[in-house]
């Protein structure tokens with residue numbers, strides 16, 4: 001079973017990815033070593049607190065949460081207009097208070113370095129957020145990212161428009177420099193871009209189906225309320241082209257790990273624009289028919305969203321059942 005570190009900025013869709021992972025950890029199909037929170041959708045303190053609360057909701061409060069490395073100069077704003085001012089659809093107050101404190105927490109990059117050093121070649125990194133923590137770890141301890149078994153990133157936009165600028169996707173645009181460091185210093189990189197996640201519309205009926213298994217559970221209540229809150233903001237920001245629901249981008253990483261038959265990939269050398277006037281954060285690979293320098297990533301091209309959601313809903317049902 002994979003040893004996982006989850007790097008995240010919860011984040012409504014991060015929360016759903018989190019719950020999916022929790023269901024698999026509970027079934028002993030994965031081991032969660034740590035959660036490294038990072039600023040992104042909201043500020044670092046909120047993402048830390050949200051990560052702790054999500055763990056606690058699932059009775060995993062003994063798992064360490066790292067505090068995000070602060071990025072002083074960011075290119076783009078947080079995404080509270082999608083995820084709510086608290087990052088969780090304004091539902092964070094309904095969740096149990098965290099036992100770990102932000103002030104006493106270790107920094108996420110230090111946790112990454114410690115774990116990757118302790119388990120060389122064994123750790124699967126799931127990165128659902130700006131790549132600030134991963135880049136900071138690499139800068140502090142050069143070569144450390146090559147110790148990961150695999151780095152799975154939700155981010156980038158290749159053949160589709162961006163979602164925060166005309167060309168760039170949020171997680172990469174937030175810190176193109178961090179993405180560049182990660183792309184250039186990782187051995188086993190898997191990139192799940194907007195090209196596939198923009199068709200992952202989680203619809204309220206799916207939350208309803210999950211809830212029927214155990215309407216009373218706290219997790220059920222949270223799933224229903226978060227799905228509703230995210231649907232509201234997504235509709236008003238036209239994220240789903242008018243279809244009722246919201247894009248559950250980050251959940252695609254769990255599909256890759258546990259239901260890989262739902263995705264199709266190509267191998268490419270991925271690079272990121274860091275200096276462009278109109279295009280910072282744009283992810284690129286060369287599709288021309290000529291010899292390339294060494295490829296560095298697998299990039300998802302297509303997803304079978306019906307099969308992905310079937311697996312997602314079934315696994316969340318088992319999570320709320322007990």
Ligand code: BDR
Nearest residue numbers: 011013079128170171249
């Ligand atoms: C990514 O940006 C964030 O707002 C989401 O949580 C996801 O990780 C999608 O572009």
Ligand code: CA
Nearest residue numbers: 011014128129
């Ligand atoms: Ca995210």
